Amino acid sequence: MTTKQHTITAPVTVSGVGLHTGVVANMTFLPAPPNHGIVFQRVDLPDQPTVEADVDYVVDLSRGTTIEKNGARVNTVEHTLAALVGLEIDNVLIQLDGPEPPIMDGSSIEFVNALQSVGVEEQNALRDYFEVPEGIFFKDEERNVEIAALPLDDYRLTVMVDYNSPVLGSQHASITNIGQFVPEIASCRTFCFLHELEYLYKQNLIQGGALNNAIVIVDRIVKDDELAYLADLFKQPKIEVKSEGTLNNVELRYKNEPARHKLLDLVGDLALVGRPLKAQILAARPGHAANIGLAKKIKKIMKEQSRKAIPTYDPRETPVLTAQQIYQRLPHAYPFQLIDKIIHLDETTVASVKNVTFNEPFFQGHFPNNPVMPGVLQIEAMAQTGGILVLGTVPDPENYWTYFLAIENCRFKKMVVPGDTIIFKCELLAPIKRGIAKMHGQAFVAGNLVCEAVMSASIVRKS
Template sequence: MNIKQQTIQKAVSVSGVGLHTGVSATMTFMPAPANHGFKFQRIDLPGQPTVDADVDFVVDLSRGTTLEQNGARVHTVEHTLAALVGLQIDNALIQLDGPEPPIMDGSSIKFVEALQFAGIEEQNADRKYFEVSEFVHYRNPEKDIEIAALPLNDYRLTVMVDYNSQVISSQHASLNDLTLFADEIASCRTFVFLHELEMLYKQNLIKGGDLSNAIVIVDRDVDEDELDHLAKMLNKSKVGVNKQAGILNNLQLHYPNEMARHKLLDMLGDLALIGRPIKAQILAARPGHAANVAFAKKIKSLIQKNAQNQVPQYDPKQPPIFDINRIAQLLPHRYPFQMVDKIIALDESSVIGIKNVTMNEPYFPGHFPGNPVMPGVMQLEAMAQTGGILVLSTVPDPENYWPYLIGIENCRFRRNVLPGDTVIFRCEFTSPMKRGIVKMQGRGYVNNNLVCEADMIASLVKKK
């Protein structure tokens, strides 16, 4: 799984009719900055309101997942979100000039192809995974639905469907590697049983549905009169049934278990509404949109409960954003005052830096001899230098500026920092920059424990 966040390199569009609304629309995927997430934008409405792809904004689950926020509604978002998650894209603005993404062929493949054509770009920010650390379970006994998440240092999904149908036996589908999504899951189409079809039409759903964007499963005997009626309803001159396959109009399946694979696709899209990539093994029996969303809410509630305990994570095997040489090019500090060894994440509003504390630091012989403790002022200096990198990132030519620390407030030292410790500093803007002045909050962690924190004010001054 990716370490860094990703967006697309350029805008790309697809057009078509919406499955349930029947309204034609163009959907444009736009690049977005780090930590933006997925947002839909209804550019056909006054003010062009946005809708966050968040489980808190789900308002309808009638044969699809519908979001509403800021007076704007977006129908059937799951296939679009599945394409983004399946390609490990983290940030995108999805513009729509209608109420629903185009259904295309009923799968995610056209979206995947468009996104691949646009190109994928890595960003200077770590992915903010939520790692499931305990068994999470959802059950709907009335519909015999179960979904579970188990701890795993990866993201894998397994789905089982069973419709008690003579046409479709129990089916399983698995995705054990997201890089296989485009080839093995993305092309699997939505489906409906014949006994549901007329009911959906009467409920004013699937206005844009036809045999080019859905698999219709014939799960009972039909005579010629009913076939003629179906042909009229589907705007076809004639439809037939392959009785052996049980598929209307002799449509060929992409896979024997295409229905289970499509349910996995739906689940991948619905779980994107958690708002963060997750690490877990997902096991689902007979899932649907309502169950997927209920399960996503359980995961999101866990994330919110654990939010106060989350600290930046450091993997020394991953290459840094800036190494010690690049830091020296940006900051006006040299030994023994260059206090930051690596920058491992940097985006528009935050930065994460690493300070490896060794016994060779020049202040240890004179600071608490026999009981070496890193001076608080040095911790603060290392934090300020990390913040200096963030401040310099706001200008296109950082080598031409000096970052100055001009104010410190609410400074606290929580634990001793000792030789051998690795301090992870995270600084983030708490106010927009005005006339070269900006406020930041900085925190330092050792072994997941907060060791120091401060609110800082910095000034950015152009070199003369």
């Protein structure tokens, strides 16, 4: 598993019909900066709204996973997301001029091929893995579905399916690391049973379905008049049944291709937790509803950990922003540039490092014989850390100032002295509105909380 974030080197477009909507669409993958994440944009709608690939925005699970935010609705995102996870691509903007990504051949392989054609490049930011801390379980007794996420320092998935069908029987598929996804899973196509076809079509689903973008499993005797009806329904000159039990002589790419496709769907759905995972996933008879059920449980624990977590600092790792890069965004000069590195930065949280030395200018007067870092400067360093987070929400941070509006519930827990390394963490308490940000800031030394405060700030464009 890679330690740095990645994006693609150039835009690339795929085109085709959507499986369920039947609408032809062009989907363009564009490079994106570090910590951008995976974001869809409906360029065919007014104001071209965006929706992040996030489980919080899942609105429908009818034979696929649909997300929506601010009017930007995108159907059947799982095959696209699976391709990105399989290639370990973290940051990309996906522009779509229709309601649904193209189904292509019913798998992820054509997305993978397109992305590989332009290449993947490493970015100067660390991947923010979520390591599952303990067993996380989802169970649907009515559907006899069970999924577990267990601690593991890697990403491993195993899927078992049992359709009580003489054609499919019981199948399982697994990968022991994400590097196996592209060669072993990405080309496995979506499928359904013959008896589901007419029902799905009449429910306004699979409107873009065709016999070249899905496997249709036939697990019963089919009369000629029914085949003729289906041929007319799907505008095909003729439909035949292969002896193994698939329509139109479709050759399976693997004997267990349905199970492998279920694993593909699981990878894509779990991408909606918003961070790369380190976990072992064990799934029995999974489907989109169960996958998203587990993803929501993982996301909830992620949020809880984020509120409690003390950032870790490894001086051997390349920082997200160096002191010089901080200065370019937040132009405080000596002696008021009070943070040395940014070690974590995402949409809601930032962490920085301050190495406190005996040569700090404030120790000349506070106090010469008992050097203690002033509390007000700890808050200032915390505010500078939060400023980096706030400025990250605008495309041209060099053209903005950040100003304090309020400090609440400020507490100092322990003195900070020369030789200490302070880790500051700031987390947004609510989305930024009208240029106003409110965040909870904390400072830690050797794992101990030394100060905390709730800070409000405004972001103002330079005149």
